[in-house]
Amino acid sequence: MSATIVIFGYNELSKEIVSTMREQGEAICIYCFSDDEFQSATSEELEIYRVEVDSNFDFLRELDIKRCRFLCTIDDEAKNLFLSLSLRDLLGDNAHIIALATTAENALKLRLAGASIVVAQIQSAANTIVHLLEYPALSCFFEKILDSSDSLQVAQVSISGESKLLGSDLCRLELDGVIVLGVIRHERSEQLFVVEIDSYLLCENDTLILIANQSDLEQIR
Amino acid sequence: MSKEPFVVSLAYRLGSSDKYTNYKLFFHNLLNNNTYRYKKYFDVGMIVLILISVGILVYDVTNNPNPTLEFLNNIIITIIFAIEYLLRLWLCSDSSKILIDSYRRDALLKRPFRLHVAIVEIVLSKLKYMITPTAIIDLLAILPFFHALRALRLFVVFRILKLFHYTQNMHHFAQILSTKKFELYTLLTFVGLIVFVSSIIIYTMEARNPNGSIRTLFDAFYWSIVTMSTVGYGDVAPISSAGRVVAMVVIMAGVAVLAFATSIVVSAFTQKLDDIRQTRVLQKAKKLQNLYLICGYTLLSAQCADELRKLKRSVLILEDNAQRASMARIDDHLVLELSASSLLTYDMLGVDLLERTSSALLLADSDVENVYTALTIRSLSTKLNTLSILKEKRNRKKLLLAGSDRVVYTEELLAQLSHKHSTNPQAYEMLHSLRVVDSKITAGEIVATSSTVLAQIEQSRHSVIVVGVYRRGRFIFNPDRDLEIEIGSRVVIIAHTLIIEDLQRSLA
Incomplete structure (x- = not known):
């Protein structure tokens, strides 16, 4: 079951996000903070609500929090910060909040405000530009991963109690056409790359991180 | 047309002689061109001679003259200074050109060649140089009769004034005072x-x-x-x-x-002060090789410049806004307060700047400005790789038409990132950590110098993930270890940073 993406703010960046996610058939819901944004989103036939940034957001409690991803994309970074803090306060630790920041300084503040993931806009763009110039092969690889229309994907597979992979040694795991990147250990929420360990036995609720083409991934799932 | 006089034939021969031109260019660079790599060694050598000369003078004040030091001072150093003076006199004007121009002028006006007029012109051009303060100082510093008479030995101090020739700061000081x-x-x-x-x-x-x-x-x-x-x-x-x-x-x-x-x-x-700083940066920029030219200083430019600096790449920033240029200076970047879209800027930087540039990054906050800069660069070089940031999606085609090889639209990139973080947050976060510069485990590239590089990586027994092979825009994911690849291909691997560095060294 795919997640519902809840986007706060409707600006150029949000429009681009909406366009990307619509192509993938994701369920999207937008909360905007000005009449202009509201009219602009309405004309695009989106599910949109007009709210104020300092409202109590109680209506969000009706959503299935675990299935939602909250994207804070307001242009005003102070408001974005306030919003992230409000969401964390309201929705608790289970909410997955993604916030966009321009500078590294604001990224740190957003993390402190409770954002699960902060995408530092300037740093990400600079990283991409420098990679394009210095590491064309790496850039090509990351572009393919980012491009939703490309078959190459990075995926996360949760190890359930009935999984055949339960108890397998991560470092000796061989899956056809698939590169095993590592695992997120459920117990400690810790990232482990295959290349940094000699052995690790997969446990229930661990998350396996794989890179593969779409068709090979579907077979694994 | 009558036969050319001998002196004119000689002038023509000299003018067309590669050897003569090269010698002249060499001495011109050595004496006058501050960007010439060997000039600084020459300058240091001359400064040492001046200091030795003055040192001998000071020694002589309270000691009996030492014959060896006297020989060094009166003969060797004086001869070196005399040669330098003559070279400067030779270089100050082009006598062959004056002769030829005079001959052509007379031929055009159908009158006999007036050699004496040309000679007067040549002498005047040399005299014009000889009466400049620096030339007078040079002459006073070498005239031997100053050393013959003890009272006039004090004229050796003129040699100190010669330091003006060899130290840029003194030049700047004189220039500054001359403006007032x-x-x-x-x-x-x-x-x-x-x-x-x-x-x-x-x-x-x-x-x-x-x-x-x-x-x-x-x-x-x-x-x-x-x-x-x-x-x-x-x-x-x-x-x-x-x-x-x-x-x-x-x-x-x-x-x-x-x-x-x-x-x-x-x-x-x-x-x-700003002019002096600009000149210094200009001179420094002219010496850089494989540099990245960043046009416009924004937050993104600052971040890109920092990342490139971490990779030990040379970066030159062109920004005509004084406040932004000042910010770039504070961030300790090499910056010229010049417009990136002006041809004059590239004239000042030298014709070969774009040949020495790896890529130009057009990162101004306006698409209009970036289009203008792209066109300026394209008009000067069709080969230089240019990458431009796109502010408004609708302008993408314009930037490409203007000659940008690559256009990066940050909103699109961030949208893709946000999408990946929303749908596969843990997976993408793990993958993303491979791009962070300070990470222990990272993704890197190895340029294939052998067709069996994949087997060599396998044999190295390092713990490495081979993700794929890239060649000419094509990416082969998860290749077989026996796959023979084209030399020059790039292999994407994931491993510990130290292992990547080791493989890059051992397989280079």
Whole structure:
């Protein structure tokens, strides 16, 4: 079951996000903070609500929090910060909040405000530009991963109690056409790359991180 | 047309001789071109000779002349300085060209070639150089008769003035003061007037006083200058009341003169400081190889420049906005306060700048500006790789049409990132951590120098994930270890940073 993406703010960046996610058939819901944004989103036939940034957001409690991803994309970074803090306060630790920041300084503040993931806009763009110039092969690889229309994907597979992979040694795991990147250990929420360990036995609720083409991934799932 | 005179034929031969031209260019670079790599060694050598020469003079003051040192000073160093003077005289004007131009002028006007006119023209061009202050100093520093007479040996100090030739700072200082010629002349006239008037007055008031120390006009001038400079040794001083009144006036005038002089120099420096800095950066930029040219200094430019600096790449920033340029300077980048979209900028930077540039990054905050810069660069070089940031999606095609090889639209990139973080947050976060510069485990590239590089990586027994092979825009994911690949292909691997570095070294 795919997640519902809840986007706060409707600006150029949000429009681009909406366009990307619509192509993938994701369920999207937008909360905007000005009449202009509201009219602009309405004309695009989106599910949109007009709210104020300092409202109590109680209506969000009706959503299935675990299935939602909250994207804070307001242009005003102070408001974005306030919003992230409000969401964390309201929705608790289970909410997955993604916030966009321009500078590294604001990224740190957003993390402190409770954002699960902060995408530092300037740093990400600079990283991409420098990679394009210095590491064309790496850039090509990351572009393919980012491009939703490309078959190459990075995926996360949760190890359930009935999984055949339960108890397998991560470092000796061989899956056809698939590169095993590592695992997120459920117990400690810790990232482990295959290349940094000699052995690790997969446990229930661990998350396996794989890179593969779409068709090979579907077979694994 | 009649046969050319011998001197004109000789001038033509010299002008078309590669050997002669190369020699002339070499000496021109060595003596006058500050960007020439060997000039600094030449300058340092000449400075050492000057210091030796002055050192010998100082030694001679209280010691008997040492024959070896005298030989070194009077013969060797003087000959070297004489050769340098002659070379400068040779380079100051192109005699062959003057001769040929004169010959052609006469031929065009259908009159006999007037050799004497050409010779006068040549002599005048040389004289014009010879009467410049630096040339006069050079000549005084080498004329041997100064050393023959002991009293005139002091002229060796002229050699110190030769330092102007070899130190850029001295040049700058002279340039700065030359911009304030009018103010300095005014000051000098004022000082001269005060000194003259006060000397005469003090002389008339004090010279007849039997107890006074001002007896001669020279004493009066000496007192006047010492008082005006506010030094006031006190060895010569007025004793009459009228003389003391004059002293008070001179002291006040002296304070005013000092304040005026200081303000002239300070204002000249303030105005010229930016120019000097710009010139320095320009000279530095002309020496850089494989540099990245960043056009426009924004937050993104700052981040890109920092990332490139971490990779030890040379970066030159072009930003015509003074405030932004100042920010770039504060961030310790090499910055020129010039417009990236002006052809004049590239003229100043030298014709080969774009050949020495790996890529130009057009990162200004406006698409209009970036399009303009892209077109400027394209008009100068069709080969240079350019990457431009896109601010408005609708302008993508315009930037591509203007010649940008690559256009990066940050909103699109961030949308993709946000999408991946929303749908596969843990997976993408793990993958993303591979791009962070300081990560222990990272993704890197190895350029294949052998077709069996994949097998070599396998044999290295390092813990490495081979993600894929890239060649000419094509990416082969998860290749078989036996796959033979084209030399020059790039292999994407994931491993510990140290292992990647080791493989890059061992497989290079």
